[in-house]
Amino acid sequence: MDGNRRRGLRAALRTPTGLTCGVLLVLFVLLAILSPLIWGDAAEQRDIEHLLEGGSAAHPFGTDNLGRDNLARLLVATSPSLALAALSIVVAAVIGVPLGALPAVLGRRGARAVTAVIDFLVAFPALLLAIFLAVVLGVGAPSAVLAIGVAGAPGIARLTQTLAASVADSDYVAAAALVGVPRGRVLLRHVLPNVAEPLILNLTLAIGQALLAMSGLSFLGLGVQAPSYDWGRMLSEGLGRIYVSPAAALGPGIAIVLAGLAFNGLGEALAESVRGRPARVSQPAPPPPEHTGDADPVLTVSGLTITFPGGLTPVRGVDFTLRRGELVGIVGESGSGKSLTALALAQLVPESAVVTADSLRLLGRDLRQPADADTRRLLGTSLAMMFQDPGTSLNPSLLVGRQLAEVAEVHGGQPRGPAWQLAVDRLRAVRIANPQRRARQYPHELSGGMRQRAVIGMGLMGDPKLIIADEPTSALDVTVQQQILRLLRQVNTDREAAALVITHDIAMLGQLAERVLVMYAGSIVEDLPTWALDAAAHPYTRALVASVPDLACDRDEPLATIPGRPPLPHEIGAGCPFAARCDRAGDRCRTDRPPLRVLATGHRVACWHPHHTENGSRP
Known part of the structure; x- marks a missing residue:
């Protein structure tokens, strides 16, 4: 304990x-x-x-x-009364817990079918169902235990389903799916351990109810039979003499x-x-080196669109390419589609989403098709996904080292011993002091910076060719942020892996990334080199840069802001989605959506009235 x-x-x-x-x-x-x-x-x-x-x-x-x-x-x-009640709850838990946990790991259709079964069974009053089953199964203690267990299973299944649903959307469950952990293992190691405490509390309550049910069946003559006895049978025997011997x-x-x-x-x-x-809850980074790259891209995305039921389209026609050793940042306001784009690359979007693309290839493999074993192995070893909050990316009920070792066991086929040693080596590689000790600790025993380093180490358990970091420094203090940024740059350089960093902080990308993709309302509105941010062509990019305060700004003047708010997916019309907030918008901006066009070498912009660049060129 x-x-x-x-x-x-x-x-x-x-x-x-x-x-x-x-x-x-x-x-x-x-x-x-x-x-x-x-x-x-x-x-x-x-x-x-x-x-x-x-x-x-x-x-x-x-x-x-x-x-x-x-x-x-x-x-x-006392002994048989309590033992039979506890045994009936064990039977109910053995049936109800797996049944209730299944929707968390099944597909949409399977989850709906299991949920319908649970809803149907919960509709029956538990005690009446127990009496009916006891009559059908025959009188006696074993039949009564089984009857009460089966009758109580739907309630436990409903409770388990509710608890498991709160865990199923966690980042560590998504990470387990990404590395291809089998569904049964996800259920046993990632879902059930994290709902065990409230389950046990409710099962403790259920023992009292099972005791009343078992005593009731024995009182009716359906439970314990002579010469054996429990409290229910004794109550039945004594009731006839209550006025003589109460x-x-x-x-x-x-x-x-x-x-x-x-x-x-x-x-x-x-x-x-x-x-x-x-609940359990510096100096700037060195400038990035010049990218040499190679001819074959690591990731190719063309026309990526994500649609949800009702016609909501939060991501629309995203196009970009990542090459080996390249570090690219995606920046934009909340709701611009940054994280959803990254989830689509890892095939982790919700099941209700429909992902379409003209091209979506990782290391030459088409990711538009349903994931087979080879695709899951590729995603589990060649794609490292680092989620926004390291506190939810790690399973709180498993040792840190065990979670890292699982990647090597599932995809590398390594035995537990070598996989554990590799996990310790990866923790050492991301500069965690005393990695042997930290590997044997739970996530809540590590600081926020250590947890983020552990998540990066988990991504390095395979041989990642693409690293996706979603807000990797959002929950960390400034000093630790700089350490994590240096670590990301080092991993990107040492392994020559392509990296995609998602953030709200455009200033941070200025010290880290080589290229910046600016997203607005689900689309890329500008793709430009980091050094060109101060000469951005799109009004939205310029507004983002202007909203970042620096030491030279006039403290007597109000901070620069962008008026209005981004449109919701159902509010995006035929024109430029930024038109309502743009002081350069004209009539064409409100009727025609501008395509993402080449402005100069390595610079694309989606705007009908872009600002002049430093050399004065226009599309």
């Missing part, structure tokens, strides 16, 4: 409800263990001279029809209520403590 769970348990036990129910539950568990050893013989001893007696000094709760002491039997019945019926009834309250109360206290627990 880690420190967070210990603190949560202590917080729950500090509350009056949690402490009371915790003490009760401990007493019941001790009774279940010790009562057969201490009172087992007394509970089975028959005395034909004292049949069906009321309460007395010798028998405080009276005797049954065989003269056995009811108090001893009540204490001994203790015979009240004893098991009180035991059922107290045990149910103990499970429910402790579960609620634990859940409340979890809900109230806080």
